[in-house]
Amino acid sequence: MSKSKLTISVHTGSAGDPQYGGIVNPIYPASAYDYDTEVLYPRYYNTPNQKAAVEKIAALENAEDGLMFSSGMAAIMTSMFALLKGGDHIIFQSDLYGGTHHAALTVLNRYGIEYDMVDAVDPKNLELAIRKNTKVIYLETPSNPLLTITDVAAIAKIARKNNLISIIDNTFASPVNQNPIDFGIDIVIHSGTKYIGGHSDLVCGVMVSSKKLTAKIKASAQHFGGSLDANTSYLVERSLKTIVLRVQQQNKNAVAIARFLQKESGIVKVNYPGLKGHPGHSIAKKQMKGGFGGMLSFEIKGNPDKFLKRLKLIKKAVSLGGVETTISAPCKTSHAKLTAAERASAGISDQLLRLSVGIEEAKDIINDIKQAL
Numbered sequence: 001m002s003k004s005k006l007t008i009s010v011h012t013g014s015a016g017d018p019q020y021g022g023i024v025n026p027i028y029p030a031s032a033y034d035y036d037t038e039v040l041y042p043r044y045y046n047t048p049n050q051k052a053a054v055e056k057i058a059a060l061e062n063a064e065d066g067l068m069f070s071s072g073m074a075a076i077m078t079s080m081f082a083l084l085k086g087g088d089h090i091i092f093q094s095d096l097y098g099g100t101h102h103a104a105l106t107v108l109n110r111y112g113i114e115y116d117m118v119d120a121v122d123p124k125n126l127e128l129a130i131r132k133n134t135k136v137i138y139l140e141t142p143s144n145p146l147l148t149i150t151d152v153a154a155i156a157k158i159a160r161k162n163n164l165i166s167i168i169d170n171t172f173a174s175p176v177n178q179n180p181i182d183f184g185i186d187i188v189i190h191s192g193t194k195y196i197g198g199h200s201d202l203v204c205g206v207m208v209s210s211k212k213l214t215a216k217i218k219a220s221a222q223h224f225g226g227s228l229d230a231n232t233s234y235l236v237e238r239s240l241k242t243i244v245l246r247v248q249q250q251n252k253n254a255v256a257i258a259r260f261l262q263k264e265s266g267i268v269k270v271n272y273p274g275l276k277g278h279p280g281h282s283i284a285k286k287q288m289k290g291g292f293g294g295m296l297s298f299e300i301k302g303n304p305d306k307f308l309k310r311l312k313l314i315k316k317a318v319s320l321g322g323v324e325t326t327i328s329a330p331c332k333t334s335h336a337k338l339t340a341a342e343r344a345s346a347g348i349s350d351q352l353l354r355l356s357v358g359i360e361e362a363k364d365i366i367n368d369i370k371q372a373l
Contacts, residue, residue, distance in 0.1 A: 005244050
């Protein structure tokens with residue numbers, strides 16, 4: 001029987017307390033378990049709270065299996081190192097989260113892993129970058145912080161045709177708005193700190209995929225030790241019960257705010273895939289079936305620091321995806337590790353601000369932006 005995402009978010013993985021009949025899962029903090037049936041150990045990614053959180057996320061992403069990690073970067077790097085070895089080649093889309101971009105630039109070459117950064121707006125660019133030693137294609141859509149849209153189905157097709165493994169960072173979209181596995185992507189990764197946690201109070205990462213690829217990544221993950229503790233796993237599973245409601249409200253608010261910003265004389269440019277003028281709008285409509293997300297960015301005239309200081313309701317913060325609206329300057333936060341030249345090349349100006357829209361009344365968020373402008 002097929003279930004809606006609302007029902008999945010509440011019930012899947014949430015079996016309750018088998019001993020006392022409580023309707024929520026208990027927290028199982030043990031690091032030592034009886035080994036006669038199955039060897040359970042937190043670093044093996046198989047304890048009850050870890051498995052419950054994975055079951056819920058995998059169901060929301062239409063995946064067979066997955067792993068919980070201690071951070072989004074742990075999920076990203078563990079997945080890459082499980083699939084790549086010295087002499088292999090990976091293709092990244094060039095418009096990436098700064099942490100991923102910096103890791104590629106500073107870490108991969110040390111292990112003899114080659115890479116190319118390619119403008120993926122036209123999928124043909126990715127196909128042209130394929131070499132004999134290419135093993136993986138890595139995407140992020142919508143991208144951080146410019147909300148660039150990549151054609152997921154087209155790139156999944158290219159990967160399959162060339163026997164490559166495709167990985168996507170689906171953090172900005174969330175499992176509510178976009179399910180890349182439905183379009184042929186092999187591995188979906190999230191910084192669970194964002195929409196999956198949703199309350200700005202936990203750090204985690206997740207990867208979901210087929211059972212076969214999950215097992216391959218798990219074999220490496222057990223050595224790297226980036227597993228998630230029971231308490232945070234419990235909070236993830238708890239938080240996922242409201243992800244659909246939260247993201248639906250964030251979608252609605254973000255559309256209203258993006259339309260407002262478009263009309264403001266103090267705003268130079270608005271990046272939001274839900275706007276008809278966005279270059280990726282038509283593709284986003286096909287692949288973001290739940291909504292266009294709660295993330296947008298915009299360039300402001302004049303000094304952005306003065307604008308940020310005048311905000312009263314909207315909080316200046318590094319992360320995103322929480323129930324409260326937050327704002328950040330990518331040049332000082334997510335992309336601070338890039339040089340000024342690298343940021344300019346990526347289209348990230350010092351006037352660019354990234355807005356993570358919360359669940360407040362949209363009118364109140366708009367009024368705060370108005371008075372700050």
